[in-house]
Amino acid sequence: MSEQAPVVIVGTGLSGYSLAREFRKQDKETPVIMVTADDGVSYSKPMLSTGFTKGKDADGLAQASTESMAEQLGVQLKTYSTVTGIDHAAHELILGDERLAYSKLVLAWGADVIRLSIEGDGQDRVFSINDLMDYRAFRQALEGGRRVAIMGAGLIGCEFANDLRNGDYEVDVIAPSDVVMPGLLPEPAANAVQKELENLGVRFHLETVVDRIDHHGEGVRLALASGETVDADLVISAVGLRPRIELARQAGLDVGRGIQVNRALETSVPDVYALGDCAEVDGHVLLYVLPLMACARALAKTLKGERTEVRYGTMPVMIKTPCCPTAVCPPPDDADGDWEVESDGTSVRALFKNASGEILGFAVTGQFAIEKQSLAKEVPPLHG
Amino acid sequence: MKKWQCVVCGLIYDEAEGWPEDGIEPGTKWEDVPEDWVCPDCGVGKEDFEMIEIG
Numbered sequence: 001m002s003e004q005a006p007v008v009i010v011g012t013g014l015s016g017y018s019l020a021r022e023f024r025k026q027d028k029e030t031p032v033i034m035v036t037a038d039d040g041v042s043y044s045k046p047m048l049s050t051g052f053t054k055g056k057d058a059d060g061l062a063q064a065s066t067e068s069m070a071e072q073l074g075v076q077l078k079t080y081s082t083v084t085g086i087d088h089a090a091h092e093l094i095l096g097d098e099r100l101a102y103s104k105l106v107l108a109w110g111a112d113v114i115r116l117s118i119e120g121d122g123q124d125r126v127f128s129i130n131d132l133m134d135y136r137a138f139r140q141a142l143e144g145g146r147r148v149a150i151m152g153a154g155l156i157g158c159e160f161a162n163d164l165r166n167g168d169y170e171v172d173v174i175a176p177s178d179v180v181m182p183g184l185l186p187e188p189a190a191n192a193v194q195k196e197l198e199n200l201g202v203r204f205h206l207e208t209v210v211d212r213i214d215h216h217g218e219g220v221r222l223a224l225a226s227g228e229t230v231d232a233d234l235v236i237s238a239v240g241l242r243p244r245i246e247l248a249r250q251a252g253l254d255v256g257r258g259i260q261v262n263r264a265l266e267t268s269v270p271d272v273y274a275l276g277d278c279a280e281v282d283g284h285v286l287l288y289v290l291p292l293m294a295c296a297r298a299l300a301k302t303l304k305g306e307r308t309e310v311r312y313g314t315m316p317v318m319i320k321t322p323c324c325p326t327a328v329c330p331p332p333d334d335a336d337g338d339w340e341v342e343s344d345g346t347s348v349r350a351l352f353k354n355a356s357g358e359i360l361g362f363a364v365t366g367q368f369a370i371e372k373q374s375l376a377k378e379v380p381p382l383h384g
Numbered sequence: 385m386k387k388w389q390c391v392v393c394g395l396i397y398d399e400a401e402g403w404p405e406d407g408i409e410p411g412t413k414w415e416d417v418p419e420d421w422v423c424p425d426c427g428v429g430k431e432d433f434e435m436i437e438i439g
Contacts, residue, residue, distance in 0.1 A: 014392065018391070021391070044392050044393055044394065046392065046393060046426060047393055047394065063394065289392055289426055289427070289428060290427060290428065293392070293428055293432055297431075315427075316427060317427075318425070318426060318427045327427075370405075372427075373420070373422060377420075
């Protein structure tokens with residue numbers, strides 16, 4: 001039965017569509033079915049935090065319709081279809097009452113946003129933006145509003161803060177950390193980004209959290225643990241992502257922080273693969289573009305029958321804060337060494353060097369951001 | 385002269401314009417763009433660009 005069955009890809013985000021595109025470069029014949037819980041419109045998630053800067057609404061950020069993707073890629077698309085289980089012994093994907101046979105199954109269903117449980121009656125004004133449909137809902141709700149409060153000062157919180165200021169909205173950012181993008185940027189670089197965002201008019205409320213969100217006038221009032229209040233029309237919750245692992249766990253696949261796969265993107269179960277934001281690849285959970293594109297290329301070959309391991313190179317992350325261009329390549333968690341920092345105002349060059357002077361990671365901001373590619377060449381690749 | 389688009393972020397490389405910020409002169413054909421050039425907006429490599437028709 002499996003001989004005739006299609007390759008089934010769950011998810012039509014950047015991972016799912018990139019995989020389908022790469023697979024079609026290798027194999028134009030094998031039937032491919034793509035399953036998605038949403039509308040299947042193609043878009044690039046990293047671009048969701050650039051809408052105002054680029055003058056694009058949700059339609060403007062959409063790259064291609066579902067029909068056009070199906071045609072371009074030569075695949076069948078099942079939209080608004082939610083996976084409820086995986087029967088890997090039978091090689092079947094379960095979609096409610098329906099069963100879909102697969103020869104090979106790829107899980108590219110992404111990550112869920114973390115939602116904080118916060119008191120108050122203003123929850124209907126709290127938005128998380130994790131896909132284009134979320135973005136569309138957010139933009140509609142924002143019509144007529146001028147003030148946005150952002151919970152979270154990570155990469156997404158900072159990118160949205162910059163983008164909304166570029167759209168001339170009032171922006172307040174609330175986060176428990178004492179710096180922006182903790183864990184991603186070394187402190188001098190984080191301070192530079194924060195300073196430039198402040199120069200742009202973003203108001204930061206760090207080292208505190210939102211205790212309550214209640215309706216107030218036309219919008220909501222946020223009560224912070226610090227005793228301050230912030231009034232806003234809408235709230236963006238950008239406190240982090242968690243790879244979707246629950247269905248995989250129930251199906252008996254090995255899971256850790258993500259769905260565990262080896263460098264060939266194979267899960268613990270035969271003929272089931274995973275990539276993108278849901279996957280823990282060889283111990284790495286990297287919710288960024290470059291790793292998933294590398295995985296899509298390797299997996300396309302494997303699906304065609306030529307088992308290929310992904311090789312992660314040096315993958316700098318570009319942070320889309322145009323007021324302070326920033327790129328970072330975090331050193332490995334277990335790396336021994338120290339940050340060496342040079343700065344000129346809010347232009348920072350921070351190099352993480354080991355005892356022998358090798359660069360194992362870096363962060364560059366402002367006028368030094370253009371050095372990102374030359375620096376990336378000096379950093380040893382993740383998979384040597 | 386052709387245009388190439390980044391499949392990730394939509395950035396367009398126009399051969400007629402080149403990319404002077406990275407030292408790529410106007411008129412540089414795509415195949416002559418250095419193999420290690422990456423998308424200035426999102427960092428993906430040349431393999432993630434596709435040729436687009438000019439509208």
